[in-house]
Amino acid sequence: MRLSHALLALQAVTSREVAKFVRQGGRFASALVRPMLWLVVFAAGFQNVFGISIIPPYETYIPYQVYIVPGLLGMVLLFNGMQSSLAMVYDREMGVMRLLLTAPLPRWYLLFAKLLAGTLLSVLQAYAFLGIAALFGVELPWSGWLYALPALVLAGMMLGALGLLMSVHIRQLENFAGTMNFVIFPMFFISPALYPLWKLEESGAAVVHFLAQVNPFTYAVEAIRFALYGQISFEALGVVVGCLVAFFLLAAWGYDPQRGMLKRTGKPG
Amino acid sequence: MGAETTVAAVLRVEAAEKSYGPRKALKGVSLAVGRGEFVALLGPNGAGKSTLFQLLTGLFNADRGRVEVCGCDIRRDAITALAGIGVVFQQATLDLDLSVEANLRFHARLHGMAGRDATARIAEALAQLGLAERAGDKVRELSGGNRRKVELARALLHRPRVLLMDEATVGLDPASRRQLLDQVLALREDGVGVLWATHLVDEAEAADRVIVLHQGKILAEGTPAALVAQAGTGTLAEAFLAMTGGAEAVVRGSD
Secondary structure, eight states, X not given: OOHHHHHXXXXXXXXXXXXXXXXXXXXXXXHHHHHHHIIIIIHHHHTTTSOOOOOTTOSSOXXXXXXXXXXXHHHHXXXXXXXXXXXXXXXXXXXXXXXXXXXXXXXXXXXXXXXHHHHHHHHHHHHHHHHHHHHTTOOOOHHHHHHHHHHHHHHHXXXXXXXXXXXXXXXXXXXXXHHHHHHHHHHHHSSTTSSOHHHHHHTTOHHHHHHHHXXXXXXXXXXXXXXXXXXXXXXHHHHHHHHHHHHHHHHHHHTOTTTOTTOOOOOOO | OOOOOOTTEEXXXXXXXXXXXXXXXXXXXXXXXXXXXXXXXXXXXXXXXXXXXXXXXXXXXXXXEEEEETTEEXXXXXXXXXXXXXXXXXXXXXOTTSBHHHHHHXXXXXXXXXXXXXXXXXXXXXXXXXXXXXXXXXGGGSOHHHHHHHHHXXXXXXXXXXXEEESTTTTOOHHHHHHHHHHHHHGGGGTOEEEEEESBHHHHTTOXXXXXXXXXXXXXXXXXXXXXXXXXXXXXXXXXXXXXXXXXXXXXXXX
């Protein structure tokens, strides 16, 4: 694989994803309105219900709105990651996937290009949401905008790779909505996105607490939370990177022509 | 079995087998396409044509047997093999909201072509198929026949040695079908080997060689005239019907 060829293919895949995204104006709007509702409506009503004590990385008491921003950034990445997998399933049904997979490049690289393109969109949306949060007066250190970039990229890639892996197993578009309910909502709710995990421990919800600890999304949120304050949570970043590698390898394995997990029932013809 | 190509085969399949669960879709298929040869792969629906094309394009690997493009094993070196193949898929794979030119540029980049070289090839390919003035139009504005031509132009952009046409005329009116067939037949002069899959006998009549695929096996192979003689019938259509049992076959374009 020549480097120039690899970069051209990445450019092709990325510009196609961006062009599609720009065409679907509604997708961008809903990607921002969703976390905005949580920030403005949910957080406003609940800020006195959920008292947040001082836990790292915070050094002082913080308003609830500030607490949930990393979780909502994670939500933006999670939704976009799943959206990319929806696009993969759609492309497969429409036959466009075959066009991509017949390009003379390693298949893992083509999937990786897809992943990078999706992550680019994820991260841009995350920054758009940070901008909205700032407009609503949620105070985050401005330096956090810069520090958060690596965490957002890695978390975005991890959730995108999860979407890629799911696209191997989702045969048809119709199954997609159901799968989403079983992935997006549990991942989001069973995580420190809305309240710190010690609250679960305190209230004796041991099973939920355990699930939150094995939920990769938990670590995506924490990695972003620490990064926003210029700190590095090695535990969170380590889990994010580990999951990213694992999900991507499994997805590449699923798309391997030899394994043929992608195997359809073989349409007659 | 007639004119078997042995020298300078640009595409070769040897004893390919493929199963989907308990169902054997291909039961040991061998074929070859020579340089500048137009081979029609004729088979009723369900014969295994699509499965064969999945193996030829590297989407899946054969359970047994091998696929070679210009002497390169697709299992061992898929990248080199794929670089030698151009495909027009049965399903439309153009981005309807992009221009004709942008669709071709996407493909050019996937094949590592950029800059002036890519621009020149795109212009050349479009001119060859009489689509030069439509370059800036959105694909959505094109007729079905022209969309197929764009897909043909795209498949030829990287100058493949082998062109695979997977029931490419499905859904086209007779005039467009004829035009597309003629354009592909003309490619023989450039030395491109063509494998044209179809269930329409009239499209096979102009072929250098016809391979009849039925229930995952090759039933017969030879020039259209040789097949007619072999079946002892008057026309290729009758020969095809006689060989495949007739029930599933579509003799005239009914799409």
